[in-house]
Amino acid sequence: MYRFLLTPRWLGILALTLVAAAVMVLLGNWQLDRYRGRTAINERIDAGERMAPVPLRDAVPAPSGGAGTAGPAPADDATWTRVTATGRYDTANVVLVRGRTVDNRVGFEVVTPLLLADGTAVLVDQGWVPPAPGGAMAQPQLPPVPQGEVTVVGRVHPTESGGGAVDRRAGRLETRRIAVSRLAGELPYPVHGAYVLLDEQTPATDPLFQAVPIGHTNNWQNFGYVVQWWLFAAMTLFGYGWVARREARRMAGLDEPRKSIDRAAEPTPVTPTTVTPTTPA
Structure with a gap:
């Protein structure tokens, strides 16, 4: 069912998907570093208030x-x-x-x-x-x-x-x-x-x-960006899998019976009958 994934078209789609997901993961890691750095600044500010x-x-x-x-x-x-x-x-x-x-x-x-x-x-x-x-x-x-x-x-x-x-x-x-x-x-x-x-x-x-x-620095904003980018990466991979599965079902004809049932359930159109008036003798 999934041999079509080895065609140049689908290999290209896979490559683009993986690159996009990798970039999003890297952006999430960058925001994670910023979150850690800002958290360290906030900790130093708090420590400075207490120290001699x-x-x-x-x-x-x-x-x-x-x-x-x-x-x-x-x-x-x-x-x-x-x-x-x-x-x-x-x-x-x-x-x-x-x-x-x-x-x-x-x-x-x-x-x-x-x-x-x-x-x-x-x-x-x-x-x-x-x-x-x-x-x-x-x-x-x-x-x-x-x-x-x-x-x-x-x-x-x-x-x-x-x-x-x-x-x-x-x-x-x-x-x-x-x-x-x-x-x-x-x-x-x-x-x-x-x-x-x-x-x-x-x-x-x-x-x-x-x-x-x-x-204090707004470190939680950076943490929110971490979750956002990693979620986008997961959604990108999920989207590729969903589209590939849908294509496989279409090529295998698994969606045809459903379409036939849907067509059978449709009401038969009624052709209107034309009545010709008769002329009295």
Whole structure:
């Protein structure tokens, strides 16, 4: 019954089916890797909330280049680690990161370099502030930052991708993304390859700064894609088998009796009889 599967036409259909199913399985495996990676990030975020802070250098390598350069990025398992560092803020190079949303309000995140004792610096995201009256792009009035020595505690945040242009407006740097390497080029000292998302500070930070929440990645979306692609692969193979079986039954004539029964069950059409009227004599 199934010898027709060895014909060039059906062998070609089989090859296309297997290739399509294999591609779908590979796409499912790719989404599975993304699910595992995002799950690991969420686990590090949760662990960072519970851990005691460690010195900055234990998580982020020190920069070794000259002024205007960024150091190496931290290892993946060091991101979101809770760290502490002591230095003084460089208020002459405050960075305003525009277009940032907190609690459904658009404003600015304020990133200030913290100068360390060895002459390097680490960027510290002090928090979110609303824009000045006049629109979401109006530069805010910033509260004063502590003068002198400051100790910060926060989470190691990896550099953001992209970044776009870094402009200087009204004496402040302004950008759209916290791209450490791009911002480092605007600063007169080497900078660590990640920034610190502030949790607490001594002396205390101004209450106008609102803490930037750390959002977990949507790893379950990737898991849904895994199930979707693998299900599509199974449906593709099932569809090939179903079509092949139907063709085999057709070639074997197994569907003919059913068609004959169906035709026998159809009512016989009635031919209308024409009555010719008679003319009275």
